[in-house]
Amino acid sequence: MGAIFQSLGRTIIAGIILVLILLGIAGTYGRMGDHGYWLFFMRWLHILAGVMWIGLLWYFNFVQTPSMPKIPDEQKPAVSKVIAPEALFWFRWSALATVVTGLLLAAMVGYLGAALSLQPGARGIGIGMWLALIMAFNVWFIIWPNQKKALGIVQVEAAEKAAAAKMAGMTSRFNTMLSIPMLYCMAAQSHGGF
Numbered sequence: 165m166g167a168i169f170q171s172l173g174r175t176i177i178a179g180i181i182l183v184l185i186l187l188g189i190a191g192t193y194g195r196m197g198d199h200g201y202w203l204f205f206m207r208w209l210h211i212l213a214g215v216m217w218i219g220l221l222w223y224f225n226f227v228q229t230p231s232m233p234k235i236p237d238e239q240k241p242a243v244s245k246v247i248a249p250e251a252l253f254w255f256r257w258s259a260l261a262t263v264v265t266g267l268l269l270a271a272m273v274g275y276l277g278a279a280l281s282l283q284p285g286a287r288g289i290g291i292g293m294w295l296a297l298i299m300a301f302n303v304w305f306i307i308w309p310n311q312k313k314a315l316g317i318v319q320v321e322a323a324e325k326a327a328a329a330k331m332a333g334m335t336s337r338f339n340t341m342l343s344i345p346m347l348y349c350m351a352a353q354s355h356g357g358f
């Protein structure tokens with residue numbers, strides 16, 4: 165057991181093996197030729213990616229940012245040079261994975277165009293998709309470029325660094341606000357929320 169949990173890679177593989185055992189117990193292998201099964205599978209991938217993205221967004225907003233003023237200056241580099249760059253790596257790539265799996269899911273359900281053009285019946289999920297697309301745009305084109313300056317990955321003058329940190333922080337807060345209605349739309353479409 166210890167050998168599994170000493171490695172993140174082995175821990176993830178163990179999680180996948182548990183799913184495969186579960187599929188055997190539930191008799192799911194017989195359904196793998198169905199479109200319905202792969203629709204579900206894409207939904208599962210989408211939720212995995214989305215949880216990682218929004219989990220990290222909420223980590224930044226609920227934990228890291230409020231804790232920074234309480235950390236002594238000489239210890240701050242542990243966050244800015246080690247933890248934040250690693251968290252931002254998983255943050256931006258899980259945002260992209262969520263967009264890709266979400267768009268594929270909508271295409272597989274058969275309402276991608278209807279949702280994006282906010283047609284009746286798909287308007288709720290369409291609004292959720294647009295909110296999430298705006299959030300993903302913010303991650304890649306506002307938060308990440310500004311964080312690179314704020315964390316010293318890209319060297320800039322002190323004033324520009326401070327302005328970049330402010331812009332990244334405010335945009336991250338904006339995304340936290342959007343995450344609340346966005347998640348309502350995601351879950352509401354198939355579960356009676358509209």
Ligand code: HEM
Nearest residue numbers: 214215218262263266267269270293296297350351353354
């Ligand atoms: C551009 C990005 C996104 C797109 C295109 C997208 C698309 C979709 C679609 C088409 C569905 C299926 C709705 C249905 O008919 O039941 C869905 C469900 C869902 N999405 Fe997203 N989504 C995006 C972002 C996110 C994010 C950031 C999260 C965060 C966790 C998320 C979590 C979920 C959840 C929990 C469901 C509900 C699954 C269910 O109840 O069956 N999505 N999404």
